[in-house]
Amino acid sequence: MSEFADVVRNRRMTRSFSTRPVDPTVLDSLVDLAARSPSAGKTQGWHLVVLEGADTARYWDITLPVARRAGFRWTRLLDAPLLLLVLADPDAYVARYGEPDKAATGLGASADAWPAPYWTIDASMAAMTLLHAAEDAGLGALFFGVFQREDAVRAALAVPDRLQMIGAIALGYPHQDEPGGGAPGRPDTSGRSAARRRRPPAEIIHRGGW
Template structure:
């Protein structure tokens, strides 16, 4: 598939069939994630791979309040046979930039204009989403509710210095309803690109 086609076809898929995903495809998805840029080549990311029915069920039990999942949206998403949880490590970046070639020995967070540990892990997630499209499958990036993060950590033994920035579901697409969010339409270039100077 041409790269332009991959980008044009990328969308969030919230309904899956129960067909399994080839583990080799998941390997490729994760391998491509490692090619994301990272500040100082810190690579302060980790990826929790959940691709057994037991692990996927344990994720949903931990990451959602009891009783959630009965609506059509959740039911379709829960059929995804693979979940990958990208996690970011701020400590990896603060440590890296305290090394001699960077020289910020005080590890002061105020030096960072943005949380690159989260940004870089987000870019790795986007590479996963694009790879899934190239493989002819569907994916969705969604978040773990803030009040369920501790339960998620406990269920999978995630260390305190790694933060889940979201979840990538992967599976074979099933027909689904058009998302209400899509009614907003995609903003065009003139609305978002400012040449040389910010314009209203």
């Protein structure tokens, strides 16, 4: 088995974190790898808002107020030392495809001209690369949506309206001592969907057409 296959197969969503900080140079290396993901026109129209320390506490106070935490299943998720908000910029793609080498596509007219939102696609691929890079670096990561309180999060962090909120990534070292039968370094904090059957290639591949 190749090293890459090991990374892909071993990656899991981590919901229990140690409070051990992540060195800034480690985060920079992960983002550098994520920046090598495919990007339409090499636009690279995605950004990360990085929260740590008091800023992570402020995020959780907005999205999971103290009064609601008693019934929260993954209490050590809140110990993650870093939260990364993944943002995509549609305007960057419109501007890039308005440049001379891309103007013939017609995609520089507006975001509505795009048959698929490549800002969403590119930012999502970058986030996936970052999740794999975190696994390779011995870190845990959890990608999750920012849904019910997105407006409040945007206001608190001054996120421009033009940017699309793709989601958030909790990042840090997995907590080692969570009970529940998890493998070493892999606490048993699986999500409710973890037991669902994984589809085999035969159900995914359509050779020669649908």
